[in-house]
Every structure is written in C-alpha cells, then in structure tokens.
C-alpha cells in the first residue's frame with residue numbers, strides 16, 4: 001500500500017491573516033509594568049530598536065493551529081514510522097525523557113545561579129558522568145561537547161595535550177584513521193593540527209593489520225576507530241590494534257557513534273581505548289536530525305583526566321561544586337556545562353532502562369540488524385560487500401552496484417522510492433568504501449512486523465527496478481515535495497533563510513553593503 005503524505009499549498013504564516021485580527025485578547029498591562037518595559041527598552045541601542053518596523057503576523061487562533069497542524073502533516077519523523085538511517089541510530093525516543101527535560105524545575109534554572117542553589121542539577125550531571133564512565137569503561141567523563149564531532153575535536157585536542165606534556169608534540173604529527181571512518185574523524189584530527197594517515201580495510205571489512213603495521217611509527221599521535229565499524233562489523237583484532245598503537249606511544253580514540261550494540265555488554269575502555277566519545281543523541285534517547293540538538297561527552301583514562309575542559313563537576317561527599325581550579329585543563333570547549341536538555345534525556349533514559357534494559361536494547365538492535373541482513377541479502381540486485389559470513393552488530397551495508405548496472409536504478413533511487421511507502425530512507429553512499437551503499441540500521445525500537453514490511457518493500461522495489469524502472473526513477477510521487485534538486489537544496493546561496501531575505505528577493509532590492 002502506498003503512503004500518502006499531505007501536500008498542502010501552505011503559505012508562510014506571515015502571508016496569512018489580516019491587520020487587526022486577534023487570536024487572543026491580552027489583559028491590559030499595568031502602568032507600572034509599562035513604564036518598566038519602556039525604561040528597559042531604552043537599554044537597547046537606538047539603531048537596534050525595531051519595534052515600529054516589525055510586522056508580526058496577525059491571525060485567529062484557528063488559523064495558527066491549522067497552519068502548524070498542516071505543516072506537521074507534511075513532515076516525517078521518528079514518531080511517524082520506521083527510520084533506518086544507518087550510523088545515526090534513529091531510535092524511538094521515550095516521551096518520559098522529554099517530560100523530565102521539560103520540567104519547570106529544570107527548565108527555569110539559569111547558568112549564572114549560585115552553586116548552592118543548583119545542587120540538584122549538579123547531582124544529575126555528576127551521576128550521569130559516573131554512569132557514562134561506567135558504561136564506556138573510562139575513568140572520568142566531560143559532558144561539555146555539543147555533538148559527536150565536537151567530542152572528536154576535544155578528544156584530538158586531549159591527544160595533543162598529552163603529547164605536549166611529554167614534550168613529544170613536535171614529532172607526534174600523525175593521526176591514523178581507517179578508510180571506513182566517518183568524515184568527521186579526519187576533519188577533527190585536522191582541526192586539532194594533525195596530519196591524517198588513512199589505513200585501508202581488509203576483505204573482511206576490518207582494519208588491515210598489515211597496512212596498520214606499515215604506518216605506525218614514533219610520529220603516531222593516535223588512531224581513531226569506530227567499533228563496531230561503519231560496516232556494522234566488530235573489529236576482531238582490537239587487542240592487536242591496541243598493542244600496536246600503544247607500543248609506539250600513541251593513543252587509541254573511540255568514535256562512539258556505534259556504541260548502541262555494545263551497551264553494558266562490552267566497554268571501549270576495556271578494549272584499550274584511552275579516549276571515548278559518546279553520541280548521546282544517538283544512543284541515549286534524544287530526538288535528533290537536521291543538525292541538532294546533540295551532545296558528545298568524552299570519557300578518558302585516568303592519566304588524561306587532568307586535561308579535561310573546565311569547569312569540572314566535583315563532589316566532596318556532601319555538596320557538589322563546579323571546579324575551575326584545574327591548572328592543566330585545555331580550557332573551555334563550550335559555554336557552561338554542555339547541552340543540558342539532551343543530557344537530562346540521557347539521564348532519564350539510563351535511569352528508566354537500567355543495566356538490564358540497556359543490555360536488552362543492545363541485543364535486540366543486533367538481532368534486528370542480522371534478521372534484516374539474512375532476509376534482505378536475497379533481494380535482486382543487492383550484494384553484501386565485505387565479510388560475507390561475518391555477523392553484523394547493529395547495522396549492515398548493502399551495495400546496489402549490480403542493480404544500477406543492470407537497470408539504471410541507483411541507491412539514491414531506491415531511497416527515494418522508499419519514501420512512497422511511508423518509510424524514511426536508509427543512509428546512502430556511506431561508508432565511502434562501498435559503491436552504491438545502502439546502510440541500514442533498524443535499531444531495537446522497530447517491531448518484527450515493521451521490519452518484515454520494510455524487507456518486503458525493499459524486495460518489491462528491487463523487483464520493480466527490473467520490471468518498471470521508470471517508476472523508481474521518478475519517485476517519490478506521494479510525498480509533500482517530490483524529488484528535490486539535491487545540489488540546490490544544500491547550496492547556501494540559493495536558500496532563503498529568513499523573512500527578510502524573502503522580502504529582499506521579492507522587491508529585488510540590491511543587497512546593502514554591511
């Protein structure tokens with residue numbers, strides 16, 4: 001059955017309504033308050049006061065409610081259905097986590113409050129740090145980074161701080177990264193001032209030990225590794241990899257985007273990783289996508305803890321404190337203490353699942369991925385590159401190369417056709433080492449029926465590619481917007497990002513020089 005998404009010809013809210021129309025009648029403002037607001041407004045520099053030039057939309061309540069309801073019907077999210085976006089761990093997020101994060105007791109806190117008045121939130125942050133240290137097998141955790149990539153930057157800066165403290169930073173110039181890694185890994189290492197050395201994967205999808213041996217040296221600052229890697233395969237030689245890196249004095253960095261299948265089963269710290277980031281928004285229950293909100297805490301071994309950013313949350317047995325007195329800290333990487341609302345959701349998520357719940361999440365995510373792999377590898381035109389007989393952890397990567405050669409239908413076309421069936425597309429064209437990649441991660445929060453439905457739909461689309469390729473090539477046809485111009489859609493110069501930009505385009509007013 002084809003899915004139908006609402007296709008409203010929806011105007012912007014500023015294009016609706018009429019002068020003087022009201023949705024709500026506000027109570028009259030008391031004279032005293034009016035005066036106070038007037039006084040306060042004078043604090044804003046005159047050239048920045050826009051009060052008489054602002055045109056706010058004027059609509060009835062019904063217009064507003066209908067506008068936003070229509071917009072929501074044109075959208076798709078993790079609450080709407082299956083979302084198998086590989087590497088992103090798009091699981092259903094329990095509402096209780098949102099409830100806690102939105103509670104007024106927490107929402108009304110201010111970052112500048114006196115330490116003694118925020119003991120509750122400090123306790124939560126402290127406990128969350130301890131839990132994440134336990135889960136990752138690290139000594140101390142810093143919650144500040146706002147995303148996985150931000151955690152990577154912090155991690156590589158910590159690598160630099162460590163080598164600097166040993167007076168070795170001038171020779172430790174290289175960070176080794178496998179060719180299956182996420183693009184943020186080389187970007188972060190480069191931003192931290194290192195040269196990136198790429199090691200290839202073997203036919204079994206794991207880091208090539210031979211190639212690794214050839215590049216490790218006294219110039220190695222560290223190795224960044226995702227485990228299970230982006231093919232969903234556990235790096236079986238992790239002990240040997242750890243030995244090789246540590247033997248030359250390098251550090252082992254864990255990209256935690258794929259921690260989900262290992263939750264309370266295996267710990268990166270026990271595998272030899274010195275620095276670990278966790279993608280809270282992926283693994284621990286925060287709705288994400290479209291660029292945020294995220295959180296990428298970093299855990300480290302004992303000897304690196306002194307370099308972590310300030311302030312640190314400390315506990316003296318009675319009260320919690322924010323400590324700025326950390327002379328070897330690399331400084332700050334983010335304002336205040338990180339993305340608190342995301343961290344609160346993680347706290348609620350871990351607390352509500354407990355160790356057994358987290359273990360079950362890991363087990364079911366692996367079971368679902370392998371069930372899907374077993375059934376989908378029979379699909380016409382799809383192949384399973386790397387590690388033919390290797391079980392996957394939480395995700396698997398197919399190649400649509402044969403399908404494309406035989407029918408002209410690419411991985412992109414399959415992804416677009418899936419939308420017609422009411423399912424979000426998997427990740428495509430990543431990892432880069434797989435041609436026409438379809439990277440599928442069902443997560444633990446998909447039911448058997450939904451998984452079967454997805455597998456049958458994928459099979460039907462592959463079949464359709466042979467019998468009626470035009471149908472697949474013109475997809476999607478039942479969504480709010482049909483096929484986008486991918487280049488134009490991601491080109492900042494052609495995007496209209498604000499009402500002011502739109503007005504300027506309309507009146508063709510030449511851009512003023514700032």
Ligand SMILES: *Cc1c(COP(=O)(O)O)cnc(C)c1O
Pocket residue numbers: 087088147148149150181182184185226230255257258279294295296
């Ligand atoms: C998502 C992801 C990252 C980056 O994390 P963000 O939180 O998106 O910055 C890094 N590595 C892998 C393997 C990922 O999937």
